[in-house]
């Protein structure tokens with residue numbers, strides 16, 4: 001008997017859907033896309049399942065009605081808004097998924113920090129504010145360095161470091177402009193967590209975390225803005241630090257109630273004990289039982305600290321870096337789990353892989369990208385994918401919400417992969433006309 005269809009929920013702009021569609025095809029599972037359609041057009045457009053991503057209860061209802069005539073095998077939310085609808089709809093039609101409250105906590109940075117605090121998961125001290133509060137008063141009482149971040153954006157949009165009250169005021173002015181077109185008017189002010197950053201890709205199974213890959217982010221992410229660039233796996237961190245990272249990520253998932261499906265967690269580990277903030281006795285800083293560990297001279301005793309955890313897989317096209325046993329993709333593992341099909345061995349092969357999310361160097365009109373062929377010829381480079389459109393306006397961080405594209409590499413060692421990514425990137429000549437030149 002053919003499998004019941006898989007419903008994929010992702011915004012029209014996602015890079016992720018194709019990989020899920022390919023994986024489903026490989027498993028012989030039909031796919032239906034729940035497409036985001038403006039409310040007045042729902043019922044009028046000729047699409048299998050149009051939904052309104054801003055209205056989660058209504059979308060869940062539409063999916064429930066649809067499932068009466070087309071029973072669904074599973075629902076997967078591919079991006080942050082998709083996970084909320086997937087959870088609400090799965091609950092209505094009794095499909096296994098995370099509870100709606102859990103996906104909400106993974107989406108809302110304030111709720112997340114509160115849940116981490118309640119559960120004692122290591123996470124920075126934070127304060128929650130609204131844009132209409134007395135900002136100079138907040139600037140005066142904030143501890144520096146701090147990180148300012150909107151509660152519900154993603155891709156580092158609007159995330160900014162401030163080192164003093166003057167910078168704080170300037171950053172909030174910028175945040176105000178970014179949020180002017182968003183439904184979000186809240187932000188967090190957090191202690192800046194020093195250290196290196198890693199991204200953990202995992203699959204939750206009955207509350208247990210299976211680590212699929214741990215990526216190092218070798219470019220320093222010290223601000224003022226936090227542009228993602230290179231991800232390389234396997235991580236060079238010592239085995240016991242990696243174990244500690246997995247343990248903290250699993251506790252973070254449990255704190256939010258994420259029990260099934262993919263998770264993408266970001267953590268920081270301070271390898272430089274001279275640069276440690278004073279955690280002890282701080283209200284709102286939730287440390288493990290023995291903060292004295294911070295005095296330990298060995299690297300491996302560094303305590304991983306949660307930046308965030310999302311109830312979805314890695315963003316952009318980055319999952320292409322991952323291949324598991326029998327050439328299984330990350331997406332295939334996720335679908336297999338959702339359909340309760342046997343999971344293949346999810347050990348990654350022993351090669352190193354990496355991706356560079358090509359940063360947008362400045363805001364303006366993208367007119368040319370040269371050097372693609374030379375960059376593609378760099379040894380170990382497996383693919384270069386340009387996702388930005390020529391002759392379109394592109395925006396750099398903290399306002400921007402996309403990348404120029406992705407460079408992929410594969411090799412024998414993480415450092416060789418990293419070098420290849422940097423070399424390929426250095427060969428790209430990106431021409432952007434600044435706005436004052438064309439306005």
Ligand SMILES: Nc1ncnc2c1ncn2[C@@H]1O[C@H](COP(=O)(O)OP(=O)(O)O)[C@@H](O)[C@H]1O
Pocket residue numbers: 124147149153154155156157159190191192193194197221226266307308
């Ligand atoms: N408290 C913090 N201390 C240091 N860096 C931070 C902190 N919060 C966020 N960052 C940096 O900003 C990046 C984006 O912040 P994050 O909370 O993950 O938001 P987003 O949802 O936009 O990815 C993180 O990957 C990290 O590099």
Ligand SMILES: [Mg+2]
Pocket residue numbers: 155156266308
């Ligand atoms: Mg993040």
